[in-house]
Amino acid sequence: MIRISLPARLLAHDDTLPDEEEGRRVHDVTLSASGLGWSIRDSQILQDVSLTLGQGDRLAIVGPNGAGKTTLLQLLSGMLQPTTGAVSLVGRPLASMTPQERARLTAVVGQSDQPDHRISVRDYVELGRIPHMQRATRAQERMLVDDALERTGLAALAARAMGSLSGGERQRAQIARALAQAPRILFLDEPTNHLDPLARRTLLSLVAELDVTVVAVLHDLHLVPDFATHVVVLKDGRPVASGPVAAALSKGVVRDVFGIDLLRLPHPHEDRELTVFDIAAPL
Numbered sequence: 001m002i003r004i005s006l007p008a009r010l011l012a013h014d015d016t017l018p019d020e021e022e023g024r025r026v027h028d029v030t031l032s033a034s035g036l037g038w039s040i041r042d043s044q045i046l047q048d049v050s051l052t053l054g055q056g057d058r059l060a061i062v063g064p065n066g067a068g069k070t071t072l073l074q075l076l077s078g079m080l081q082p083t084t085g086a087v088s089l090v091g092r093p094l095a096s097m098t099p100q101e102r103a104r105l106t107a108v109v110g111q112s113d114q115p116d117h118r119i120s121v122r123d124y125v126e127l128g129r130i131p132h133m134q135r136a137t138r139a140q141e142r143m144l145v146d147d148a149l150e151r152t153g154l155a156a157l158a159a160r161a162m163g164s165l166s167g168g169e170r171q172r173a174q175i176a177r178a179l180a181q182a183p184r185i186l187f188l189d190e191p192t193n194h195l196d197p198l199a200r201r202t203l204l205s206l207v208a209e210l211d212v213t214v215v216a217v218l219h220d221l222h223l224v225p226d227f228a229t230h231v232v233v234l235k236d237g238r239p240v241a242s243g244p245v246a247a248a249l250s251k252g253v254v255r256d257v258f259g260i261d262l263l264r265l266p267h268p269h270e271d272r273e274l275t276v277f278d279i280a281a282p283l
């Protein structure tokens with residue numbers, strides 16, 4: 001497993017480091033939510049979501065269009081205030097944190113990010129460091145940004161204007177900016193929708209190798225078993241199943257929620273199982 005090896009005081013989680021004892025974090029629970037719900041103008045969009053994630057857990061939020069996935073991600077990341085229930089990050093109520101405290105702990109890669117087309121890729125990635133300024137030297141800041149550009153394969157494009165990138169390159173720049181933030185919790189809303197199949201895998205592997213807790217909205221169910229440790233399956237704004245992936249993403253749940261078949265088949269050439277989501281009906 002690759003871990004970002006940076007000076008401890010640069011890490012977003014340095015606030016909790018003094019509490020560490022013999023390598024064990026006091027705040028093993030990184031994110032928890034209980035009874036979370038959100039409604040607007042008498043319309044209940046999301047209800048009854050409770051979950052707990054530890055350091056390094058990766059939660060996939062899945063469900064059909066309009067099920068409430070983005071709403072849940074926004075509630076967990078503090079972009080939306082819940083109508084019911086509450087969220088805690090590293091043992092502290094999210095509602096009591098200042099925007100800057102939140103920004104030091106979390107990074108969000110969202111669908112609505114509209115970067116200034118004129119700024120360079122490097123400058124865009126550097127913007128992610130703003131909440132951490134004055135905690136690192138210029139050389140350390142530069143190292144973090146270089147590392148993020150390198151990991152996402154964007155080093156050669158660092159001087160290019162954001163507006164000149166392809167959709168996939170722009171998406172990688174968003175991930176690079178999030179990595180440069182060295183977050184404790186990374187929120188990803190459809191992080192790979194502009195990427196080709198191999199680039200999707202590469203990018204999610206990169207994220208999975210980091211020692212961060214991840215919450216990701218994923219539409220492509222094929223990515224879930226390899227990427228996520230936990231899943232919450234939403235239907236009509238309610239969790240239908242949640243927990244470790246193998247148990248929660250069952251055949252019955254997939255059929256009920258998505259109307260498709262989950263098949264586990266032996267790989268024809270390798271000694272492993274393939275998980276296939278079969279859309280039975282032909283086009």
Ligand SMILES: Nc1ncnc2c1ncn2[C@@H]1O[C@H](COP(=O)(O)OP(=O)(O)OP(=O)(O)O)[C@@H](O)[C@H]1O
Pocket residue numbers: 040045063064065066067068069070071072
């Ligand atoms: N501000 C709002 N006002 C009214 N309805 C809203 C608002 N925000 C979300 N909704 C509705 O809540 C439901 C859930 O939206 P959300 O974006 O969370 O779904 P989703 O599962 O992420 O959907 P998709 O897969 O299509 O991106 C949708 O029906 C949406 O129209």
